[in-house]
Structure formats: C-alpha cells, structure tokens
Amino acid sequence: MKLIKVSLLATNIILALSLGAAQAQNAPKLKVGMMLPYSGTFASLGNAIDNGFQLYVKEQGGKIGGREITYVRVDDESEPSKATDNINKLIKRDNVDVVIGTVHSGVAMAMAKVAKESGTLLIIPNAGADIITGPMCAKNIFRSSFSNSQPGYAMGEVAAKKGLKNAMTITWKYAAGDESVKGFKESFEKGGGKVTKELNLPFPNVEFQALLTEIAAAKPDVVYSFFAGAGAVKFVKDYAAAGLNKTIPLYGAGFLTDGTLDAQGDSAKGMLTSLHYADGLNTKRDNAFRLAYAKEFKLQPDVYAVQGYDAAQMLAIGLNATAGDVSKKDDFAKAVTAATIDSPRGPFKLSKAHNPIQDFYLREVQGKENKSIGIASKALADPGRGCNM
Amino acid sequence: MDFFTFLIQTLNSVQYGLLLFLVAAGLTLIFGIMGVINLAHGSFYMIGAYLAYGLAPIVTGMFGGGFITTMLFGLVVSILLGYFLEWAFYSYLYQRDHLQQVLMTYGLILVFEEVRSILVGDDVHGVQMPDWLSGSIQLNDVMTYPTYRVFISGMCLLLAVGMYIVLTRTKLGMMIRAGSVNREMTQSLGINIQFLYRVVFASGVAIAAFAGMVAAPVSSVYPGMGQGILIICFVVVVIGGIGSIKGAFVAALLIGFVDTFGKVFLPQIAGVLVYILMAVILLWKPSGLFKAGS
Numbered sequence: 001m002k003l004i005k006v007s008l009l010a011t012n013i014i015l016a017l018s019l020g021a022a023q024a025q026n027a028p029k030l031k032v033g034m035m036l037p038y039s040g041t042f043a044s045l046g047n048a049i050d051n052g053f054q055l056y057v058k059e060q061g062g063k064i065g066g067r068e069i070t071y072v073r074v075d076d077e078s079e080p081s082k083a084t085d086n087i088n089k090l091i092k093r094d095n096v097d098v099v100i101g102t103v104h105s106g107v108a109m110a111m112a113k114v115a116k117e118s119g120t121l122l123i124i125p126n127a128g129a130d131i132i133t134g135p136m137c138a139k140n141i142f143r144s145s146f147s148n149s150q151p152g153y154a155m156g157e158v159a160a161k162k163g164l165k166n167a168m169t170i171t172w173k174y175a176a177g178d179e180s181v182k183g184f185k186e187s188f189e190k191g192g193g194k195v196t197k198e199l200n201l202p203f204p205n206v207e208f209q210a211l212l213t214e215i216a217a218a219k220p221d222v223v224y225s226f227f228a229g230a231g232a233v234k235f236v237k238d239y240a241a242a243g244l245n246k247t248i249p250l251y252g253a254g255f256l257t258d259g260t261l262d263a264q265g266d267s268a269k270g271m272l273t274s275l276h277y278a279d280g281l282n283t284k285r286d287n288a289f290r291l292a293y294a295k296e297f298k299l300q301p302d303v304y305a306v307q308g309y310d311a312a313q314m315l316a317i318g319l320n321a322t323a324g325d326v327s328k329k330d331d332f333a334k335a336v337t338a339a340t341i342d343s344p345r346g347p348f349k350l351s352k353a354h355n356p357i358q359d360f361y362l363r364e365v366q367g368k369e370n371k372s373i374g375i376a377s378k379a380l381a382d383p384g385r386g387c388n389m
Numbered sequence: 390m391d392f393f394t395f396l397i398q399t400l401n402s403v404q405y406g407l408l409l410f411l412v413a414a415g416l417t418l419i420f421g422i423m424g425v426i427n428l429a430h431g432s433f434y435m436i437g438a439y440l441a442y443g444l445a446p447i448v449t450g451m452f453g454g455g456f457i458t459t460m461l462f463g464l465v466v467s468i469l470l471g472y473f474l475e476w477a478f479y480s481y482l483y484q485r486d487h488l489q490q491v492l493m494t495y496g497l498i499l500v501f502e503e504v505r506s507i508l509v510g511d512d513v514h515g516v517q518m519p520d521w522l523s524g525s526i527q528l529n530d531v532m533t534y535p536t537y538r539v540f541i542s543g544m545c546l547l548l549a550v551g552m553y554i555v556l557t558r559t560k561l562g563m564m565i566r567a568g569s570v571n572r573e574m575t576q577s578l579g580i581n582i583q584f585l586y587r588v589v590f591a592s593g594v595a596i597a598a599f600a601g602m603v604a605a606p607v608s609s610v611y612p613g614m615g616q617g618i619l620i621i622c623f624v625v626v627v628i629g630g631i632g633s634i635k636g637a638f639v640a641a642l643l644i645g646f647v648d649t650f651g652k653v654f655l656p657q658i659a660g661v662l663v664y665i666l667m668a669v670i671l672l673w674k675p676s677g678l679f680k681a682g683s
Contacts, residue, residue, distance in 0.1 A: 207648065243533030
C-alpha cells in the first residue's frame with residue numbers, strides 16, 4: 001500500500017515537472033476578457049470593436065507580447081446594474097489577464113471601479129465618461145477612444161472661429177450629453193461666444209417639437225447638439241422638417257451623423273460635426289486599415305472598429321515592454337504612455353490620465369459620408385480634472 | 390413667450406397628444422373590454438413601423454409603390470397577426486390572473502424583439518415620406534410646420550371619431566360593450582363571444598400597428614421603439630379610466646400639453662411631470678377620469 005502511494009507521488013511530481021517545463025517553452029495563453037454589448041441597441045458597436053481588436057491580433061500572427069490569445073466574451077447588454085457582476089465573473093471565475101470594454105458609460109464606470117480595486121488591466125474602447133480619466137483614473141486603466149467633452153470642445157472652437165456669437169445647446173439630460181455640452185460651452189465662451197440657453201430633455205425621449213419651437217423663437221446663431229443612434233436620426237430629421245436647417249446651422253458631436261446617414265437621408269446634408277475619425281482621411285495608414293478590415297469582415301470599418309483596433313495596439317505595446325507579463329503594471333503603463341500609437345485615425349499619444357491626445361476632424365456630410373474637411377482642434381487633450389496620478 | 394409661440398406650442402401639444410391617443414386606443418380597448426394586461430402592445434406599434442419600412446420595397450415591386458397602398462397592406466398583415474395571436478395565445482388568458490398575463494405578454498415582447506433583430510438587424514432605418522406630404526407650412530419667419538404632422542393629427546382624429554361611432558352607435562359596438570360587462574350573459578343571448586373578442590383584439594393590434602406605420606416616417610424605426618411608447622400609453626389608459634375611449638382621448642391630450650409645456654417651462658423636472666399628473670389625478674379620482682362604458 002505504502003509503495004503504491006509513494007510511486008503515485010513520484011509520478012505526480014514527474015508529471016508536474018514535465019508540465020512546468022512544457023509551459024516554460026510555451027508561455028500560457030493570454031486570456032482576454034471582451035466585455036461588450038453583443039445584443040441590444042449597441043450590438044453593432046460592440047461587434048465593430050471586437051472585429052477591430054481581432055484584426056490587429058491577426059496582423060500580429062495571432063500573438064501579443066509573445067503569447068497566444070484566447071478570448072472570453074461576455075455580453076454586457078449595456079446594463080449598468082449587471083456590470084459589476086459581469087466583470088467580477090471575468091476577473092475571479094475566468095481569471096482573465098486583461099479586460100476590454102465597453103460602449104456604455106454607466107457600465108464602463110462600474111467596470112473601472114472594479115478594475116481599480118482589483119488592479120486588473122482595463123482598456124476602454126469607447127465609453128467617454130470624463131470621470132474615468134478624471135477622478136477615477138488609475139495606472140491600470142486606459143482609454144483608446146475619447147472623453148465626452150472632447151468633440152464638444154473641438155466644435156466650440158470651430159463655432160467661435162467662425163465669429164458666431166449666440167449659441168443654444170440641446171441634448172439628453174444625462175452624463176454624456178452634459179459633458180459634451182460643457183466641452184462646447186468652455187471653448188465657445190473662451191473664444192468670445194455666449195451660450196444663451198441650454199435645452200434638455202429626459203433620456204431617451206424623442207419628442208423634440210416643443211424645444212425646436214423654442215429654438216425658432218430665440219433665433220440663435222448656431223445650435224450645438226449631442227444625440228446618438230435613433231435619437232440622432234429623429235432629431236436631425238425633425239430639425240430639417242421644421243425648416244430650421246435653412247436658417248440656423250446645426251453643429252454636433254460626430255455621433256449625430258455617424259452610422260445614421262442612411263436613415264437621415266437628405267436632412268443631414270451639409271451638416272458639420274467633429275470627431276477623432278472621418279471618412280476620406282486618405283492616409284496610407286487608414287487606407288491599409290480599411291482595406292484589411294473590408295477584406296476580413298466584408299464590412300466597412302467605422303470609428304468603433306478603429307477604437308477596438310487601437311485597444312489591441314495599446315495592449316501589444318504594453319505587453320511587448322514586459323515580455324508578456326501582465327503583473328508588471330508600472331512597466332506596462334510606462335511603455336503605453338511613452339508610445340505614439342500608430343492609429344488609422346492618425347498617430348496619437350496618451351495623456352497623463354491615459355486618455356488619447358488626438359486631432360479632432362471637422363467633418364461635413366457629403367452623400368452618405370462624413371468627409372473630413374480639415375482639423376477642428378489639433379492635438380486636443382482632455383484636462384483630466386481630478387486625476388491624482 | 391409671446392402669443393404666437395404659445396399658439397405653436399399648443400399645436401405641438403395637440404399633435405403629440407393625438408399620436409399618443411392613437412397608440413393608447415388599442416391598449417384601452419383590449420385592456421378594458423377583454424381584461425387582459427397586454428404588455429406586448431408596444432411591440433405591435435414597433436411591428437407596424439417595421440411593416441411600413443419592410444413592405445415599402447415589396448409593394449413598390451408589385452404595384453409600383455404608393456404610401457397608402459403600403460399602409461393598407463400593413464393593416465391587412467397586422468389584422469391577420471392579431472387574429473392569429475388571439476387564437477394561439479391570448480384566448481387562454483381571459484380566465485387567468487394578471488400575473489400570468491403579464492408573464493406571457495412580457496415573453497412575447499422578447500420574442501418579437503429577437504425576431505426583429507434576426508430579420509431586420511439592429512440598425513436605425515428611415516422610412517420615406519410620401520412626396521405629396523413632405524412639404525411644410527410657413528408659420529413665422531424662422532419656423533415651419535411639416536405637412537406630415539398635420540396629416541398625422543388628421544388621421545388620429547378620424548380614427549377617434551370612427552371608434553366612437555362604432556362603439557356607441559352600431560350593433561357591433563353594443564355587443565362588444567355587453568361582452569365587456571358580462572361575458573356569460575352575452576353568450577347566452579346567442580352571441581359568439583369568442584369570435585367577437587378575436588375581432589376586438591385584431592382591431593386593437595391593427596390600431597397600434599397603424600399608429601406605428603403613420604409615425605414611422607417621422608420617428609424612423611429602431612430597436613426597442615415599442616418599450617418607450619408602452620409606458621406612456623399605460624399612463625394614458627390609467628389616467629383616462631381603464632377601458633374608456635373617451636377617457637383615453639382626454640388623457641392623451643392632457644399629457645400632450647403637460648409634456649410640451651413642461652419641457653419649455655420646467656425643463657429640470659420634465660421627465661417626471663407626466664407621472665406627477667398621473668399621481669394627482671389618481672388621488673382625486675382613483676379609477677381615472679372616465680369610468681369604462683360611460
């Protein structure tokens with residue numbers, strides 16, 4: 001009996017040793033937790049981000065930081081109340097090395113809180129809540145997209161430079177809308193303009209008629225708006241149907257006309273918006289990216305695909321510096337913040353609070369495209385107010 | 390606010406109220422007469438809008454197009470759908486308690502949303518407005534009023550009058566009202582109540598789908614569009630008195646005014662004003678403004 005036990009122990013030890021040796025030759029796979037909306041209103045955004053991420057990994061031969069990749073995917077349903085549970089499952093049950101996510105700001109805020117406490121690496125490929133790279137910033141949290149106030153700030157500069165004096169703003173009363181309007185107001189008033197009235201309606205209400213009448217009665221020089229998705233479609237159409245587009249120009253953050261032009265039709269024609277990506281950039285980098293993406297997925301890429309692609313680039317830069325070791329967080333952060341990320345949108349660096357410092361394009365709606373007609377704001381950085389890092 | 394702006398805002402209120410009535414009318418009909426809490430009512434609105442979007446190219450292919458033709462086709466499809474749903478699902482619910490009704494109709498919402506996602510996808514789509522309605526009426530030097538919104542209001546008024554006449558002035562209306570008061574007694578008078586309910590349900594679905602079709606060119610079609618309208622429709626039905634068409638009409642206009650002027654004068658609390666209105670009215674008249682049948 002004793003003999004059997006000893007021999008069993010011996011085989012166990014030998015087995016363990018040989019496994020260890022095998023692992024040393026072949027680093028364990030890198031577990032990437034993709035926490036994105038794969039269903040619901042934001043499903044197409046989640047899929048674009050996922051596609052962009054995969055495309056970059058594929059271009060690197062399926063390896064990042066010398067390690068092969070396995071994906072663990074969770075549908076976050078854009079539901080903030082489930083966010084904490086979902087990311088905890090990824091971190092504690094699935095033991096992922098890094099989390100990529102997400103689109104919805106409320107969900108992302110819950111994720112950032114958990115990531116900050118647990119120290120897990122988190123790269124946010126869309127959600128723009130200012131607070132994530134402000135008071136909630138941490139050395140293991142990065143963003144490959146934008147902060148909500150950035151597109152608004154860029155558009156405010158444009159309006160001020162055109163010599164417009166009185167502006168009205170209109171948005172949904174929620175964090176993203178408020179932050180976007182705040183960005184616009186800050187730069188517009190710095191440039192000598194004045195925001196005379198801020199109009200709001202509860203999210204996701206789409207009865208705009210009463211507020212359009214307010215705009216018509218007040219006759220400002222320009223209207224700045226933040227809406228997205230179905231709300232953006234209806235707002236732009238209602239604005240045109242009320243005849244306001246002929247007399248008062250409508251400016252917006254790029255989301256007002258992104259992915260919505262088919263539905264908006266002629267009503268969006270000639271509109272000006274700003275975003276960190278645009279159609280017709282016609283740079284070598286962007287053309288190559290667009291071609292590769294179209295070939296791989298039989299789809300045209302959008303800004304979300306770019307953000308997913310760049311999230312993978314940031315991960316690769318960090319892991320190359322630590323030879324694939326996710327636990328060396330200081331080295332990882334140092335490498336990513338020092339690097340210039342070669343994005344299809346144009347090269348960008350990260351701010352101290354880990355938010356992109358990037359050019360914002362001024363875009364005009366031509367046909368079914370948001371064509372770049374110049375730069376609205378060069379190397380725009382989010383101030384990262386409240387970040388102690 | 391000057392007098393002219395005030396007039397335009399009044400027009401906005403009436404127009405929003407009428408559209409609400411159009412959707413809520415079917416809900417109050419089904420709720421009041423058949424006693425079924427139909428959470429899937431918003432989905433019928435959504436189905437109507439997607440019918441307007443999906444049928445347009447087919448109708449163009451077969452008959453060379455036409456907005457009215459598309460709507461007529463949509464109506465036929467939605468009546469058939471309503472008839473089928475009543476036979477397959479809702480007819481088992483009349484004797485059950487409200488919790489089971491809520492469970493099943495909630496399940497239907499999920500099914501409809503998923504089917505929509507599979508068939509049409511999750512993108513936002515626009516629906517073309519007919520040319521003869523796409524003009525607008527000049528109101529003052531800056532603001533114009535789209536003709537299509539006037540058309541919507543006209544359709545809603547027409548439907549309101551039509552429903553009123555059918556329910557109060559015709560034999561069918563009499564039978565429906567009798568059936569809602571006492572099912573067994575009506576049956577023993579030789580009226581086929583099962584068929585009658587099926588007709589009422591099918592028309593309820595058709596009215597909601599019609600509302601969706603009429604609204605589609607201005608609201609565009611998008612995932613989850615039924616849920617938003619469902620909640621406000623329940624508010625209309627509860628304020629107006631469950632089952633009362635007249636009540637739904639008054640309540641819808643009331644909400645139109647409160648919502649529109651609330652957004653202008655009290656933007657900070659615009660989101661809750663409608664619910665405050667509901668609470669106040671229910672404190673004053675616990676069964677709503679008009680009782681069913683009055």
